[in-house]
Amino acid sequence: MSVSLKLYTANVKLLRSYGFSDEQIRKFVHRNAMHFAQPASWVTRKMNWVEGRLGISRDSNEFFRCFNSIASNSVASMERKMENQPHCFALAEDTIRDKLSFFMGEVGYTSSYLATCPSLFSLSLEKRVKPRNEVLKILKERMLLGGKSLITLVDYPELRFQDYLRGFEDEIPSLYETYVSSMR
Structure with missing residues (x-):
């Protein structure tokens, strides 16, 4: 078995252990295939950061979007961003969802790009x-x-x-x- 197939299998197993359905996992893998080339410990660290540090529940539709933003940056980078714009992470989940929907749907920004511009989330x-x-x-x-x-x-x-x-x-x-x- 190749290294990438082992990593993929381990990460699918990890996501199942977190309670994600096969359909959720399929969508996640499809959108974030590059992240499945990482060790399960890396994926675990990023997922725990989204859930623990940002307070976004695994049940939220925004969980994987946030994961993708976090995964595209180092934890240290995200911590620095939180130091500069910590109030954007205190926003209600509905507010974040509305803003993500507008910036990604209407304007066309990617989640990776938005992760570099946290000040956008502090604006009305x-x-x-x-x-x-x-x-x-x-x-x-x-x-x-x-x-x-x-x-x-x-x-x-x-x-x-x-x-x-x-x-x-x-x-x-x-x-x-x-x-x-x-x-x-």
């Missing part, structure tokens, strides 16, 4: 991220965006962002007003 979707994402879409559509990304735009303090919008008054006279009215 309704009051900051979504209105600025609408502005980003308008600017992209008109090919006026330049090198700006959503992360850059949501990172701007409110007054700086409003000044940024005023820079488009000639090309899109209603852009600033549209943004301000979406904030109400």
Whole structure:
């Protein structure tokens, strides 16, 4: 038996011992095949970190998403991120789920990328991220965006962002007003 097949078998057995169904394991392996080339002790350490340190239950639909983010980073790296943005891990599970859904579904970010930007989870979707994402879409559509990304735009303090919008008054006279009215 090859080393990779032994690792795969050990990891499937491990996931079963954690109470995951064969269907859950199949989906997980399909999305995270590279992680199954790691020893079971590595997988155990990452899973325990997600459950113990982040407090995300194995029963949660977000468990494997979080595992993938953690698995793509070292535990030390994740600890440093928690030191810099610890409040993002104190969010309610529904809030995290909504934000993951938006950032991954609507914006197209990967879980690995989101793991490098924990500050995104501390921002209000309704009051900051979504209105600025609408502005980003308008600017992209008109090919006026330049090198700006959503992360850059949501990172701007409110007054700086409003000044940024005023820079488009000639090309899109209603852009600033549209943004301000979406904030109400």
